[in-house]
Amino acid sequence: MTVEEIAERLVAREQCVSVAEADTCGLVGYLLSTVPGSSKFFPGGVIAYTGGLKQSVLNVPDAVYQEKAASALK
Template identity: 50%
Template structure:
C-alpha cells in the first residue's frame, strides 16, 4: 500500500498547490481511490467527494452516464469511464473528475476479460480514458487499478 499512499500524497500536494479540487466515480475500486486520498493529510482541501457506482443503474441515475452507451458497450469501456469522470466532475462540483471501471474477476464481465480496467479523467479541457490490462487476483487487480487512477490524477493535476 505504500506506493498508493505515496501517489496519493503527491496528488494531494499537487491539487493543493494548483488550487484544484477532485471528485471520484468508482466502480471496481468501490471507494478505494477516495479512501486512499482521504488517508492523506490535506485531503480536505482538495477532495470534494466520491461516488461508488457499482451498478449500471447508479452510473446512469447519479453520474448521468447515457443508458444507450451502457446498453451498447457495457460498463467496462473507455467511453463509460470518460462519462463517469465527467459525471463525477459535474455532480461533485470538482475541477477534476476521476473514474475507475473494470473487471476484477474471478470471471469476465460484459465480454471483457479479467484484468481489463479503464481510468477516466475529466477536466475543463475535456475528457479522456486510459485502458489497462492487469494480472492477479481480485484484490491485486483492484489495487493496481487504484494505483493507475492515482497516477492519471497526478498527471492531470500536473498539466
C-alpha cells in the same frame, strides 16, 4: 506518483478532484482521503456500482452502459 504527491500538486495549484467509481468500489476516494488535510483537495466522490446508479446519479446514458457492460463480458 504517490497519493501524497498528487495531494501536494493539487494543493499547490489550488485545485480539487472528485471521483466517480464503479469497479474500484471507492478505493481511489479512500486513498485520497488518507492524506492529512485531504478536505483541501478532495470534496468526495460517488460509488455507482450498478447500472441504475450510474444512470440516475452520474447520468451515464443507457446505451453507453449497455455497450460497456457487454464488452466487459467478452
